[in-house]
Amino acid sequence: MEREVMEYDVVIVGGGPSGLSAAIKLAQLSKENNKPLEICLLEKGSEIGAHILSGNVFQPTALNELIPDWREKLSVKCTRKKR
Ligand SMILES: Cc1cc2nc3c(=O)[nH]c(=O)nc-3n(C[C@H](O)[C@H](O)[C@H](O)COP(=O)(O)OP(=O)(O)OC[C@H]3O[C@@H](n4cnc5c(N)ncnc54)[C@H](O)[C@@H]3O)c2cc1C
Numbered sequence: 001m002e003r004e005v006m007e008y009d010v011v012i013v014g015g016g017p018s019g020l021s022a023a024i025k026l027a028q029l030s031k032e033n034n035k036p037l038e039i040c041l042l043e044k045g046s047e048i049g050a051h052i053l054s055g056n057v058f059q060p061t062a063l064n065e066l067i068p069d070w071r072e073k074l075s076v077k078c079t080r081k082k083r
Pocket of ligand 1: 014017049
C-alpha cells in the first residue's frame with residue numbers, strides 16, 4: 001500500500017491557544033531570520049480553536065507579547081474591564 005507523505009520541519013499537535021501561539025511564534029521567528037520553516041498544526045476538532053470552551057474572560061498579556069497590534073487587526077471590537 002502506498003501512503004501519501006508530507007514533510008514538515010515542525011509538527012504541532014493541538015490547535016488550542018498553546019499550539020496556535022507556538023506555531024505563530026515559530027512563523028514569526030522564521031520570517032525575522034529569513035529561514036523558511038514548514039510548520040504543520042494538527043487539530044482534531046473541525047477547525048483551529050474549535051475546542052476553546054469559553055473566551056468570555058480574556059487575559060491578553062501573552063497575546064500582547066505575541067502579536068502587539070492584535071487589537072487593530074481584529075474585525076470585532078473588544079472592551080476593557082473598568083477597574
Ligand atoms: C469550562 C471552561 C471555561 C473556560 N473559560 C475560559 C475563559 O473564559 N477565559 C480563558 O482565558 N480561559 C478559559 N478557560 C481555560 C482555557 O480554555 C484553557 O486555558 C486553554 O484552552 C488552554 O489552551 P491549550 O492550548 O493548552 O489547550 P486546549 O485549548 O485544550 O487545546 C488543545 C487542542 O488540542 C487538540 N487535540 C488534543 N489531542 C489531539 C490530537 N491527538 N490530535 C489533534 N488535536 C488534538 C484539542 O482538540 C484542542 O483543540 C476555560 C476552561 C474551561 C474548561
